[in-house]
Amino acid sequence: MIKVAILGVGTVGSAVAEILKRNQAVIQARSGKKIVPVVGVVKDLNKKRDVDIELTDDIESVLNRDDIDIYVELLGGVEGPHQILKRILKKGKPVVTANKALLAYHRYDLQAVSNGVAIGFEASVAGGIPIIKALREGLSANHIKSIQGIMNGTSNYILTKMMHEKVSFEQVLKEAQELGYAEADPTFDVGGYDAAHKLLILASIAYGVHGDPEDILIEGIEHISQEDIYFAKEFEYTIKLLAIAKRRGSQVELRVHPAMVPSSKMIAKVDGVMNGISVVGDAVGETMYYGPGAGGEATASSVIADIIDIAREGKSSPMLGFKNPLEESALTLMPQEEIKTKYYIRMPVKDQKGVLATIASILGSCDISIDSFLQKPGVDDKDRVTLLFATHTCKESDVKRALEKINDLEFVLSRPNMIRIEE
Ligand SMILES: NC(=O)c1ccc[n+]([C@@H]2O[C@H](COP(=O)([O-])OP(=O)(O)OC[C@H]3O[C@@H](n4cnc5c(N)ncnc54)[C@H](OP(=O)(O)O)[C@@H]3O)[C@@H](O)[C@H]2O)c1
Structure with a gap:
């Protein structure tokens, strides 16, 4: 039996607990092991919630247990979970996380501390889309020429509405907040920061490139107007918030910004809250990935895939998918x-x-x-x-x-x- 501790039983954590129970038979068939969430950590034990798992607000007691096989970090935040994950890895216990903000800053540090202990982070980019598996495994024979993705559902929902319904950014944002698609403080999503975190994670797998969010070009969609949309349509373009990584010689350019994309391209057709990512490899050519980029169950699907991998294979290959530097001289970020x-x-x-x-x-x-x-x-x-x-x-x-x-x-x-x- 594999015992799992879920640190953070909110939107994603409660879906992880629920799916582990609901799909137990198929999960056991695939992993060869019975995987059981034995404890969940929350901040407020008095909150009403519909989960079938023992809960505690004492994270220390869970971190100090010797019988946990895999820790799942779904707390959110950066420095707190960074320290927690380091502690767990140093004990030699595998971790799974969906925390893109943490990985945008500390992915190389975690890889270094892990010393070969598995770190699963599929859910940190594009929720339910297995894009990390695609880059780390499926495309590992390729030099990656470019990655171009719609990686933030909130922004894509707003831009899609603006393209189709002639409404202003402010109007759609308000509606998205009422529907629960946008946070009360939407800056992180509409300002491009969330997509930038995900881009940095993908770029480190594809290119081994270092960098923090502050080092790359990030621009949000707040300034897009109906006049821009009118002109975009006039020239058969669609406006999308794109996260772009491109290899340029010994450098890699990384940027997140609204872009005019030819309306005939597949990525222009990724609408609403959905995510879509195009990856071009030198051998394979263009590949395209589409699916839900967020939501409890979709994200939990990726979290559990990582748990199954670890249960099946134990220590995993290196976190970022390479054992030696990818290039003779390391690729650097283009200014x-x-x-x-x-x-x-x-x-x-x-x-x-x-x-x-x-x-x-x-x-x-x-x-x-x-x-x-x-x-x-x-x-x-x-x-x-x-x-x-x-x-x-x-x-x-x-x-x-x-x-x-x-x-x-x-x-x-x-x-x-x-x-x-x-x-
Ligand atoms: N939601 C998504 O669609 C999605 C998609 C991809 C990735 N992610 C990532 O997944 C992670 C979790 O997201 P979420 O949406 O599930 O967040 P959430 O709903 O806010 O859940 C966070 C959980 O962590 C608990 N928690 C927070 N700080 C804690 C502390 N100091 N001690 C103990 N418990 C603490 C909270 O307890 P209480 O319940 O008591 O407040 C809650 O159960 C984040 O890193 C997020 O970026 C989320």
Whole structure:
């Protein structure tokens, strides 16, 4: 019998306990062992909950038990669970976690302390989608060229609604909060931070690259307007919050931001709260993964898959999937300002002579070449027009420099908006 302790019996933890019981026979058939959740840790024992597992609020007593075979960490937080996981690993006990925030900062440290003891973390990226298994195992023969994913269901729900229903960001966010799809403080999701945590985890498996969330380009969807959506549709693009990793020589570029994606691409069709991830390998070509990125049962499905793996195989292969450095000289993070892509730039301006020439000259002086241009007359205000530029590939730092200069012009009516284009 494999005894499991569940640290944190909330949304995911209670689903883990429930599925371990409900699917006990099939889980036993697959693992060859009877897997039993013997204790769960919570903060507030008085909270009403519908779980069939012994509960305690004394985490120390559970950490000190010798009869637990696998610990499952579903507490949330960063530094607290980091210390807890280190303690468990040092005792030689395997752990399973869904905690992306913790892994975004401490994945290499945990791998180092683990000394070969299994750490399962499938549920930390894209909930129910087995993307970590795909990268660590299924695609292990490949050099990974790129990863491009929709990894935050809340943002995708909001953008999907905005694309289909002509409603503002604020309106959909409010509705998403009422439906329970968005947190009361949505910054973590709509600001791109949650997706960035997941991207860092995937990039460390694919490239062995180091870095904290603070080191990478992160931009949220808060500034996307119906005007952007209108122009996106005009050019047959869909706006998605993408988490992108790309190999560029000896560097890896990592970024999270809203992007215009051709509407014909598979990833553009990943709608609502669903997640979708495309991984391109040099041998396999493009592969695509789709499914629920969150939710108690979907996430528990991945947590239990890790438990089964550990029960079946004991000590697992290295946490991040490589025993030696992946490259002769380690790949490094590309500085944000060096990132190159295409851009869509929108700006409302006064309808007067010389505006276009001045803006074109600023863009040219910043090494930005224009691919296409569109002008939309103001609806209520006849003296206002919206200018739209799509650029050829250019440098992030050049675009930011140009936008600062344009923003200072007296005929520019509000801050120009920029969205990157991902073909
Ligand atoms: N929810 C999802 O869809 C999802 C998806 C992927 C990954 N994850 C990750 O999974 C983890 C758990 O998420 P969740 O949504 O299940 O969170 P949750 O519903 O807030 O549950 C957290 C649980 O941990 C307990 N807890 C928190 N701090 C504690 C402490 N200091 N001592 C003892 N117990 C403590 C809470 O106790 P009380 O019940 O008494 O408050 C609760 O049972 C997080 O790392 C999250 O990022 C979640």
